[in-house]
Amino acid sequence: MISLASVRTKSRIAKRFYRIEVAVVIPDYLTFIRFQDRKIIPFFFFIVFILLGFYWKNAGYTFTARDAGFISGILVIVLFTFIYELKAYWAYKCVVKNIDFSCFAGKQAGRKELLLTHPAITSLLFGLVFWAAATVCFLFTSPVYALACLGAISPLFLYFVFRFIRASYIKQVGSASVEQVRYKHLYRYVASYLLLSVCLNMLTVSPLKYHADFSLQEGFFSAPLMVAMLVLCAIVLVMNLLFVRLSRRYIFLGRLFLNEIDFYFSPSLPGRVLLEMPLWLRMVLLLVVEVVWILLVSMLLSLPAWPVVFEMYFLLCLLPCLAYSYLHIYRLWHGDFLMACDMYFRWGEINKQMSFW
Numbered sequence: 001m002i003s004l005a006s007v008r009t010k011s012r013i014a015k016r017f018y019r020i021e022v023a024v025v026i027p028d029y030l031t032f033i034r035f036q037d038r039k040i041i042p043f044f045f046f047i048v049f050i051l052l053g054f055y056w057k058n059a060g061y062t063f064t065a066r067d068a069g070f071i072s073g074i075l076v077i078v079l080f081t082f083i084y085e086l087k088a089y090w091a092y093k094c095v096v097k098n099i100d101f102s103c104f105a106g107k108q109a110g111r112k113e114l115l116l117t118h119p120a121i122t123s124l125l126f127g128l129v130f131w132a133a134a135t136v137c138f139l140f141t142s143p144v145y146a147l148a149c150l151g152a153i154s155p156l157f158l159y160f161v162f163r164f165i166r167a168s169y170i171k172q173v174g175s176a177s178v179e180q181v182r183y184k185h186l187y188r189y190v191a192s193y194l195l196l197s198v199c200l201n202m203l204t205v206s207p208l209k210y211h212a213d214f215s216l217q218e219g220f221f222s223a224p225l226m227v228a229m230l231v232l233c234a235i236v237l238v239m240n241l242l243f244v245r246l247s248r249r250y251i252f253l254g255r256l257f258l259n260e261i262d263f264y265f266s267p268s269l270p271g272r273v274l275l276e277m278p279l280w281l282r283m284v285l286l287l288v289v290e291v292v293w294i295l296l297v298s299m300l301l302s303l304p305a306w307p308v309v310f311e312m313y314f315l316l317c318l319l320p321c322l323a324y325s326y327l328h329i330y331r332l333w334h335g336d337f338l339m340a341c342d343m344y345f346r347w348g349e350i351n352k353q354m355s356f357w
């Protein structure tokens with residue numbers, strides 16, 4: 001005969017071993033951004049210190065009021081690059097719902113907020129404000145104190161603008177879906193990014209025209225000038241490739257959710273034969289092409305009918321490196337896009353299973 005005590009004991013054992021509890025812990029928005037800010041703020045300081053450091057070195061370790069416009073332009077491009085992809089990232093976060101956005105319930109962005117948070121308008125306003133602040137620093141303090149002040153406030157200034165834009169874009173995600181594809185091909189996407197990189201490079205290296213190694217007084221077909229230009233192009237190439245190492249799969253996934261791109265965004269990979277070569281072989285080929293190209297450009301510009309400024313000469317010499325950068329970036333982002341497509345289909349299957357259960 002089975003006692004009541006044994007039944008209760010077995011019941012407790014069954015509940016212990018066969019009861020299924022699903023505990024999903026989703027962080028709220030404020031908790032998540034506190035975690036994110038611990039990474040964003042040091043990254044802003046790193047980027048600003050690298051770019052200002054290069055500009056300071058190229059300017060001969062000095063700053064004047066004339067440099068305020070160039071520094072503001074550099075920071076404008078940095079800010080635009082960050083916030084241009086931001087809405088797509090938060091679209092991905094809102095769709096997969098791995099963050100609790102209940103604090104934004106019922107909140108919508110007004111017309112003025114939509115206008116002011118456009119990436120181009122926000123970046124230009126930021127540039128004007130920073131140019132005024134930098135000019136005041138240069139006029140009323142010594143170059144050393146001005147540099148220290150700009151190095152300290154510019155990353156924080158970037159962060160506060162980023163923080164405001166971040167909250168605004170989350171409110172805009174709900175109504176951000178478009179009916180027509182915004183970006184039809186990856187090659188245009190890469191070309192736009194590369195154009196911004198070229199503008200940033202031009203602003204950073206522009207002070208070198210006053211340096212003795214880059215003097216055009218002896219003509220373009222000068223051995224010291226061509227060697228210096230070869231080294232400069234190599235440094236610019238390395239820096240450009242380092243800054244594209246961050247994955248964009250979540251950005252592309254967010255743009256898929258927003259219908260800004262489709263599955264024909266990147267149907268094929270150009271330059272496959274070159275990109276399949278070992279890295280050392282690609283670098284050797286690029287070095288040979290770059291040397292021959294600089295010799296050819298310098299020879300042509302030595303003709304008396306070609307008055308060219310330093311910035312144009314640098315841009316012409318950089319063309320082989322830009323072509324390689326284009327293929328390299330395209331390969332990386334093509335892989336990120338394929339991964340984003342895979343994640344998109346997986347998320348669709350997950351949604352079907354959740355709705356079934």
